[in-house]
Amino acid sequence: MVKVQVAVIGFGDIAENSDLSKMTEKLGQLLIDNDYRILCGGLGGVMSSICKGAKESSNYKEGMTVGILPSLDTSSTNPYIDIKIATGMSYSRNQIIIASSDIVISIGGGAGTLSEIAFAWQMNKKIISISTSGGWSDKLAGEKIDNKRLDVIYEAKNEEEVISLISQLLS
Amino acid sequence: MVKVQVAVIGFGDIAENSDLSKMTEKLGQLLIDNDYRILCGGLGGVMSSICKGAKESSNYKEGMTVGILPSLDTSSTNPYIDIKIATGMSYSRNQIIIASSDIVISIGGGAGTLSEIAFAWQMNKKIISISTSGGWSDKLAGEKIDNKRLDVIYEAKNEEEVISLISQLLS
Amino acid sequence: MVKVQVAVIGFGDIAENSDLSKMTEKLGQLLIDNDYRILCGGLGGVMSSICKGAKESSNYKEGMTVGILPSLDTSSTNPYIDIKIATGMSYSRNQIIIASSDIVISIGGGAGTLSEIAFAWQMNKKIISISTSGGWSDKLAGEKIDNKRLDVIYEAKNEEEVISLISQLLS
Amino acid sequence: MVKVQVAVIGFGDIAENSDLSKMTEKLGQLLIDNDYRILCGGLGGVMSSICKGAKESSNYKEGMTVGILPSLDTSSTNPYIDIKIATGMSYSRNQIIIASSDIVISIGGGAGTLSEIAFAWQMNKKIISISTSGGWSDKLAGEKIDNKRLDVIYEAKNEEEVISLISQLLS
Structure with missing residues (x-):
């Protein structure tokens, strides 16, 4: 069966052992517990913590973390990436992360x-934003980006609410 | 002398003869009066009005409007585009509009x-946002996107303030 | 341990049950027997046969076939793709297949x-071309593309020579 | 009237004052004499010579040379480029040069x-290859790339034959 592909986006830099890094790691573990594949930008911060957490899950199998890089150089990923996609598209690699996902977590x-x-x-992807994580995820949780869609950016307050929302939104 | 390249971004759909379309046309004319080149996404709404206005300027010369399209098909531009760049990069063509510009007007x-x-x-481009134009330009005028830059998105209230800000910011 | 990423490129359309489709399937199986990951363009012909063959290997595990698509739509892959990367970059997705690979088979x-x-x-990637497969792989086997590299496109006559060459070239 | 957009592609490095550089400059002049716009990759060699020649034409007007760059940095063009398109797409910017053109000269x-x-x-673009210029233009003049098209890569022996072929092929 084809795995659900979950994009996880966010801060490119977060303090190690901070609450935010711990929550992100825990979310990574839960995503893999639920047999989802994680897609991210392959670099540091949230991208690194989510994949580090993934590897804590007893359900983790090689191939469940995918890093989609801005450069042409696969060696620039964080150490928790299994599948290294080097785009050479600079900031535009963001389009690829999103287009490849079934759902987006911010x-x-x-x-x-x-x-x-x-x-x-x-691209009409469902978006779940963790409102307690600061930055744009906090500002946009519960909001619309424009009036072209009927729904909103869904708000989750913690990693467990994310998991619960994913299963609701994908069903 | 190389012309300054001004990216103009905004609504992809605006009512003809609305105040917004008239202001955008007037801005297009003023940009060309000042001998700037206009870069845009090549399609409708603001992209069309700005280039329509460009052609009203007595300083207009062929080659001053550039449309950078999401598709591979140059025939999909609005009728006021002189130079048709077909990227085939979908939403990612937005990166190219911005990277190619000396300054960005929203x-x-x-x-x-x-x-x-x-x-x-x-990409560290100066951004001027017309706060009276609604949408994200209104919401972000005077604001920062994140803390990586010391400046803000500059606010202009009308087309004349845009022109005045461009000349300040580029000097 | 990180898996070697092998790009497999070639005809987008080949007859089912032809010798070429059988050789490609057999190569897919051997690549997975050797614990390599397969990257391809995600569509039909060689891209489909190589991934179909992959699934015949007793060493196959979910996540070993990656399809990198030209469109924004992940549902357009062949049925043997585990990881669906939708680029929206049209023909330019070819850059991503190549940049992401450790070695290229044509x-x-x-x-x-x-x-x-x-x-x-x-991009200075080692290239192995199956000279018996026709098309550009036949024409370019043993040749140089230009004088910027000292090596040539390596020639293999069948799937077993490919496997043997990969292990020589990567060592 | 919208100008015909002619892509000129070729060696990224050619000796100054060589026959090849002189022929390329002469072609640039003739393209502008005929009121075509020149699109190129914006860097050196053929890209620089063709735009240098463009400026020798008495019909040259600002805006007739367009450089489409691999990097995000508009300052990396050769000095003869009027319109600087910075793509940040690495080698993939080649897709944009071709997609934006009405005809391609190699x-x-x-x-x-x-x-x-x-x-x-x-992309089904007409291609004219100067067979006396060496490299892939020589190898492919008069040839097909594959059997999906009925025509061939048209052969020209010098800059005047290019101009004559363009007008035949576009009519």
Whole structure:
């Protein structure tokens, strides 16, 4: 059976052992517990923590973390990436992360994350935003990006609400 | 002398003869009066009005309007585009509009415009947002996207303030 | 341990049950027997046969076939793809297949394959071409694309020679 | 009236004052004499010579040379480019040069040029190759890339034959 592909986007830089890094790792573990595949931008911060957490799951199998990189160089991923996609498309690799996903989870985030949320909205992907994570995820939880869609960016307050929302939204 | 390349981004759909369409046309005319080249996404709404206005300027010369399209098909531009760049990159063509510009002007705008503002912020381009035009331009005028830059998105209230800000910001 | 990523490129259309389709399937099986991951363009012909063969290997595990698509639509892959990367970059997705690979195998091929061989040469990737498969793989086996590299496109006559060459070239 | 957009592709490095550089400059002049717009990759070699020649034409007007760059940095063009398109798409910018053109002229060329000829064939663009210029232009003049098209890559022996062929092929 084909695995659900979950994009996880957010801050490119977060403090190790911070609450945010711990929550992100825990979410990574839960995503894999639920047999989802994780897609991310392959670099640091949220991208690294989510894949680190993935590997804590007893359900983890090689091939469940995918990193989609801005450069042409596969060696630039974080150490938790199994599948290394080097795009050479600079910021535009964000389009590929989003287009390849069945659902998008947003954690914190600055300008890069904002471009991904905007693309996700345009491509009609369901978006779940963790409102307690700061950045654009906090600002946009529960909001619309524009009036072209009837739904909103769904708000989750923690990693367990994310998992619960994913299963509702994909059913 | 190489012309300054001004990206104009915004709503892909605006009512003909609305105040917004008239302001955008007037801005197009003023940009060309000032000998700037206009870059846009090549399609409708703000993209069409800005290039229509360009052609009203007595300083207009063939080659001053550039449309950078999402598709592979140059025939999909609005009728006011002189130079047709067909990217085939879908939403990612937004990166190219922004990277190619010396400065970015935002008028209204939904999710597509938001992705362009986010890219402009990441690429360290000066951004001028017309706060009276609604959409994301209104919401983000005077704001920061994240803390990686010291400046803000500059606010202009009308087309004349845009022209005045461009000359300040480029000097 | 991170798996070697092998790009397989070639004809987008080959007759079912032809010798070429059988050789491609057998190669797919051998690549997985050797614990390599297969990257391809995700569509038909060689891309489909190689992934179909992959699933015949007793070493096959979910996640070993990756399809990198030209469109934004993940549902357009052949049925043997585990990981669906939708780029929305049209023909340019060829850059991503090549950049993401550790080595490139070419089977037959028309203009699309030729663009991939050219990109592989530019990106300094080792290329193995099956000379008995027709198309550009036949024409370019043993040849150089230009004088910027000291090596050539390596020639293999069948699937077993490919496997043997991969292990030599990667060591 | 909208200008015909002619892509000129070829060697990224040619000796100054060589016969090839002189022929390319002369072709640039003739293209502008005929009121065509020149699209190229914006860098050196053929890309620089063709635009240098353009500026020798008495019909030259600002805006007739367009450079479509692989990087995000508009300052990396050769000095003869009027319109600077920075794609940030690496080798994939080749797709954009070709998709944006009405016709493609090839002069010499290594792997990069070969990828552009392959893309041009796939996008059904008419291609004129100068057979006396060496590289892939020599090898492919008069040939087909694959059997998906009925025509061939048209052969021209010098710059005047190019101009004559363009007018035949576009009529």
